[in-house]
Amino acid sequence: MNPTVLFERVSTQRVLHCTLNGRRVTQPIAVHQSLAEVLRDNMGLTGTKVACNQAACGACTVLLDGEAVFACHTLAAQAEGAQVQTIEGLASGDTLHPLQAAFIQHDALQCGFCTPGMLMAIEAAVRAGVPAERSALRRAISGNVCRCGAYEAILDAALSVMAP
Amino acid sequence: MTAPEPLPRWPEPQALSVAGVSQPRASARAKVTGQAVYASDVAKPGLLHAVLVRAGIARGEVTSFDASRARAAEGVVLVLGPFDLPAPPGLGDPMAMPRSWRVISPQVRFVGEEIGVVVATTEAAARDALRLIEIGYRREAACITVEQSLADGAPLLSPHGNLAGEAEWVVRGDFEAAQAAAEVVIEAQYSTSAQHHNPLEPHGCVAAWQGDALTLWDSNQGAHAIRERLAGVMCWPLDKVRVISQYVGGGFGSKIHLKPYHVIAAEAARRLQQPVRLFMGRSEEFIASHQRAPTWRRIRLGATRAGRLSFIDESVTGQAGPSALFGVIAAGVSNGLRLHRADAVRADLRRVLTNTQAPVPFRGPTAAEDIFCLEQAVDELAHALQIDPLALRLRNLAETDLLAGLPYAGKELARCYRLGAEAFGWVWRAPSSARSGNLARGVGMGAAAYDGTLYEASPVEIVCLPSGRIELRIGITEIGCGADTVFAQIAAEELGLPLALIDTHFGDTHTTPRSIDATNHSRTTTVVGPAVRAAAHALRSALMEAGANLAAPAVQQQLARAAGTEGLVRRAERERGPDGVFPAMFAAHFVEVEVDCDTGRVSVLRAVCAHDAGRVINPRLAAGQVQGGFLQGMGMALQEERVLDPRTGRMLNAAMWAYRTPSIVDAPASIRFIDAGRPDGGNSLGIKGIGEPPLIAAGAAIANAVHNAIGVRLRAYPITPEKVLAALQESVENTP
Numbered sequence: 001m002n003p004t005v006l007f008e009r010v011s012t013q014r015v016l017h018c019t020l021n022g023r024r025v026t027q028p029i030a031v032h033q034s035l036a037e038v039l040r041d042n043m044g045l046t047g048t049k050v051a052c053n054q055a056a057c058g059a060c061t062v063l064l065d066g067e068a069v070f071a072c073h074t075l076a077a078q079a080e081g082a083q084v085q086t087i088e089g090l091a092s093g094d095t096l097h098p099l100q101a102a103f104i105q106h107d108a109l110q111c112g113f114c115t116p117g118m119l120m121a122i123e124a125a126v127r128a129g130v131p132a133e134r135s136a137l138r139r140a141i142s143g144n145v146c147r148c149g150a151y152e153a154i155l156d157a158a159l160s161v162m163a164p
Numbered sequence: 165m166t167a168p169e170p171l172p173r174w175p176e177p178q179a180l181s182v183a184g185v186s187q188p189r190a191s192a193r194a195k196v197t198g199q200a201v202y203a204s205d206v207a208k209p210g211l212l213h214a215v216l217v218r219a220g221i222a223r224g225e226v227t228s229f230d231a232s233r234a235r236a237a238e239g240v241v242l243v244l245g246p247f248d249l250p251a252p253p254g255l256g257d258p259m260a261m262p263r264s265w266r267v268i269s270p271q272v273r274f275v276g277e278e279i280g281v282v283v284a285t286t287e288a289a290a291r292d293a294l295r296l297i298e299i300g301y302r303r304e305a306a307c308i309t310v311e312q313s314l315a316d317g318a319p320l321l322s323p324h325g326n327l328a329g330e331a332e333w334v335v336r337g338d339f340e341a342a343q344a345a346a347e348v349v350i351e352a353q354y355s356t357s358a359q360h361h362n363p364l365e366p367h368g369c370v371a372a373w374q375g376d377a378l379t380l381w382d383s384n385q386g387a388h389a390i391r392e393r394l395a396g397v398m399c400w401p402l403d404k405v406r407v408i409s410q411y412v413g414g415g416f417g418s419k420i421h422l423k424p425y426h427v428i429a430a431e432a433a434r435r436l437q438q439p440v441r442l443f444m445g446r447s448e449e450f451i452a453s454h455q456r457a458p459t460w461r462r463i464r465l466g467a468t469r470a471g472r473l474s475f476i477d478e479s480v481t482g483q484a485g486p487s488a489l490f491g492v493i494a495a496g497v498s499n500g501l502r503l504h505r506a507d508a509v510r511a512d513l514r515r516v517l518t519n520t521q522a523p524v525p526f527r528g529p530t531a532a533e534d535i536f537c538l539e540q541a542v543d544e545l546a547h548a549l550q551i552d553p554l555a556l557r558l559r560n561l562a563e564t565d566l567l568a569g570l571p572y573a574g575k576e577l578a579r580c581y582r583l584g585a586e587a588f589g590w591v592w593r594a595p596s597s598a599r600s601g602n603l604a605r606g607v608g609m610g611a612a613a614y615d616g617t618l619y620e621a622s623p624v625e626i627v628c629l630p631s632g633r634i635e636l637r638i639g640i641t642e643i644g645c646g647a648d649t650v651f652a653q654i655a656a657e658e659l660g661l662p663l664a665l666i667d668t669h670f671g672d673t674h675t676t677p678r679s680i681d682a683t684n685h686s687r688t689t690t691v692v693g694p695a696v697r698a699a700a701h702a703l704r705s706a707l708m709e710a711g712a713n714l715a716a717p718a719v720q721q722q723l724a725r726a727a728g729t730e731g732l733v734r735r736a737e738r739e740r741g742p743d744g745v746f747p748a749m750f751a752a753h754f755v756e757v758e759v760d761c762d763t764g765r766v767s768v769l770r771a772v773c774a775h776d777a778g779r780v781i782n783p784r785l786a787a788g789q790v791q792g793g794f795l796q797g798m799g800m801a802l803q804e805e806r807v808l809d810p811r812t813g814r815m816l817n818a819a820m821w822a823y824r825t826p827s828i829v830d831a832p833a834s835i836r837f838i839d840a841g842r843p844d845g846g847n848s849l850g851i852k853g854i855g856e857p858p859l860i861a862a863g864a865a866i867a868n869a870v871h872n873a874i875g876v877r878l879r880a881y882p883i884t885p886e887k888v889l890a891a892l893q894e895s896v897e898n899t900p
Contacts (some may be wrong), residue, residue, distance in 0.1 A: 003233075006296075007292075032288075040205075041207070044207065045198075046198070046201065046202075046205035046207075047197070047198020047199070048198070049202075049204075049364070049365070049413070050204075051364040051365065051366070051413070051446070052446040052819075052820040053445060053446055054446055054819055054820055054821060055821075056446075056819065056820035056821040057364065057820050059364055086198070087197065087198035088197075088198050090197070090198075091197055096193075096196070096197070100196040100197065103192065103196045104188050104189070104192040104193060104196060105188070107186075107188070107189055107192070107784050107785060107788055109189070109192065109195055109196070109644075110414075110644035110645070110646070110788055110792060111363070111364065111365070111411075111412060111413050111414040111415075111643060111644030112191065112192075112194075112195030112196075112200055112411060112413070112644065113202065113363075113364035113365045113413030113414060114364055115195050115196055116196075116198045119196065134833075138828050138829050139829065141828060142827055142828055142829045144828070145364070145820070145825060145827060146364075146828070147362055147363055147364050147414050147416075147796075147825055148414060148644055148788075148792045149791055149792030149793070149794070149795035149796060149826065149831070150788060150791070150792060151791075151795070151828045151831045152791050152831065152834065152835060153788060153791070154828070155828070
């Protein structure tokens with residue numbers, strides 16, 4: 001007697017084409033893979049962290065066509081033809097992005113696990129034109145959790161860059 | 165190695181140049197660029213993925229474990245159940261606690277306990293295979309709550325009954341006399357909830373064998389202790405086990421101890437001769453990575469009408485989980501009892517066994533639970549006496565440690581009160597006196613004490629490398645507190661060299677000397693720091709003997725020349741602990757809250773946190789510890805609560821969106837750190853800890869401010885909107 005088939009994976013491979021941190025990439029993926037899995041496991045870009053895998057903490061935040069998304073709950077296939085930016089692409093070579101320098105200066109981190117996602121969320125907020133004002137910025141990055149509680153320094157750091 | 169005599173004390177802060185000045189965090193660049201490699205980032209060729217099989221019942225025994233279908237599933241390479249691993253030797257080693265000695269056992273003591281593991285080529289395949297395993301259980305009646313466990317006819321969870329150990333009694337002074345002398349007595353019942361650490365990086369490791377040698381990349385708070393206990397449980401030679409923990413995404417006490425996953429990952433990798441990755445998913449992080457114990461207590465305080473504290477009387481119950489191991493973490497009173505002077509104190513403690521996860525230390529373990537409640541009781545006493553709560557505390561400053569019977573190595577609690585009150589603008593006002601529409605504002609304060617006595621051997625190696633750079637080698641794990649930065653500052657100060665020349669190397673058991681068990685108990689800087697200084701002191705002498713001019717402009721060349729081709733190495737052990745004095749940390753927090761009386765929501769508007777941390781080495785990093793600690797205390801006070809189904813023992817909010825920790829919109833506009841300390845007498849550096857007191861002091865200050873805002877007491881933490889609304893409703897009904 002044949003065993004009962006409980007579930008079956010249909011052929012699910014495809015090739016992702018996107019621009020990742022300014023470079024065109026062609027990457028074989030499985031359609032069920034999240035963007036975070038592809039970045040971390042397939043491509044070795046482990047700067048993007050997966051902390052909850054429940055779209056509830058923001059640690060995996062990356063930019064998809066300039067907008068912040070939770071990479072743990074974005075299918076990699078959704079990045080087809082898109083611009084993807086991760087923490088690895090924030091600095092220009094050895095020159096830190098002003099937000100990164102401000103994070104160091106204000107000590108806007110402790111364990112550092114939320115830091116890449118936090119930086120990408122703030123970068124997205126800046127690009128989206130969020131005003132350089134504490135309450136607006138708080139709301140804009142409210143999906144990002146820092147369990148070490150560096151929020152005050154994070155806001156100070158971000159506003160030091162955003163303020164004209 | 166015996167601890168040596170301390171060096172002469174460092175001079176007054178003004179005479180120092182690097183220590184005491186904010187310096188950037190040493191790890192900051194790696195962390196902001198995404199280059200910092202955490203254990204969960206480690207990938208090895210041929211990496212396999214392990215997922216733990218967890219018990220679905222609260223108490224009983226696994227009678228059958230049929231994994232035949234799981235083993236046949238695509239991608240699955242290994243399944244181990246409770247009958248596949250021998251009981252490891254080394255039973256009874258209490259330091260292998262809390263559960264690791266069992267590794268995988270058919271006995272089930274709480275929902276989610278590890279009963280097996282699936283290893284597959286992908287994590288998804290391993291998780292899919294979980295549901296193909298057929299598990300048979302023999303169920304036994306369980307006790308999920310403390311009430312169930314203490315009820316008449318409750319199932320017995322141990323041969324000795326349902327208490328973890330004996331009830332503990334603490335008595336100091338003539339309690340009867342103190343009770344007779346009291347003119348005003350208050351009594352109330354309080355409770356605190358189970359709080360989950362919820363570090364952003366979950367527990368887990370990558371285990372890889374090369375021949376008979378194991379390397380474990382692990383997210384922990386003390387790599388050397390994990391290594392020793394793992395080698396012990398596996399009966400493997402210590403020198404064949406290496407643990408690497410370079411960056412750790414938060415711990416807060418949860419990652420001190422060896423856990424079943426360490427052993428299971430190492431054993432699976434050994435059997436498969438392939439590297440294995442085993443990390444908790446977020447729900448597993450809640451279900452089986454332990455938490456702070458929930459506690460209940462009745463507190464009675466007596467005082468004279470003039471506000472002199474006659475007695476403190478506490479009766480405490482803590483939830484100990486399924487075994488007496490770690491029962492001590494379930495409840496404590498010592499830091500509360502040492503906070504204020506009293507003629508006499510009395511406490512009894514019961515730690516109750518239940519079929520729930522055992523508690524493990526969480527930032528200020530037992531002290532936070534105790535002081536959250538005790539400092540509310542002190543506020544209630546102040547109201548009964550009609551004395552400003554600040555004035556009441558100032559009238560009851562302890563000069564000697566009640567429990568140790570020793571004077572303090574340094575105590576600036578009065579300065580915390582004074583400078584904190586000044587910075588806050590503390591003016592006592594009547595409850596409910598600042599209300600506008602549905603919004604009520606209130607101010608509150610609370611204090612904290614925390615013992616600083618957990619000393620362990622902590623040798624430090626310092627090397628002047630042939631490059632002319634200085635490397636500190638310290639066997640700690642750095643979890644984000646900034647100890648690496650602070651140690652480099654201490655060495656720079658002692659050597660008289662630029663900080664930029666000094667690196668701190670840590671987090672690898674093969675390249676560092678064994679240090680303290682773990683980064684915990686607010687003691688890493690205090691215990692290891694003096695050893696860093698002593699090592700730097702020895703290296704300075706050696707460098708000068710070798711002819712180096714440390715004041716030269718091109719000092720790195722001088723150092724390189726002195727180091728030769730071998731490098732120049734010096735070692736030092738920690739200082740001997742102080743004689744005849746008791747080291748302790750102190751704090752006073754002042755808070756303003758706003759309560760929305762329509763929704764019951766409490767918002768903390770601002771906080772001033774005055775701390776006596778002795779000499780502060782890096783004010784900016786210290787401020788970070790204070791802000792973070794305050795927020796975790798705020799979480800415990802206002803929102804963090806484990807919800808367990810009292811029938812099944814299942815956790816109902818094991819998700820980050822359901823168990824909410826403070827977010828950036830919950831955080832007050834400002835959490836201001838006031839350095840109220842002075843160089844302490846506990847060590848030659850004059851330093852004390854600052855990791856835990858900020859959490860401990862936060863809760864009661866917030867609860868007292870809530871009372872001040874709405875005139876109603878909320879004695880069961882967390883103070884959620886539901887409880888606020890119910891309390892307001894009740895107060896309306898009770899108003900004549």
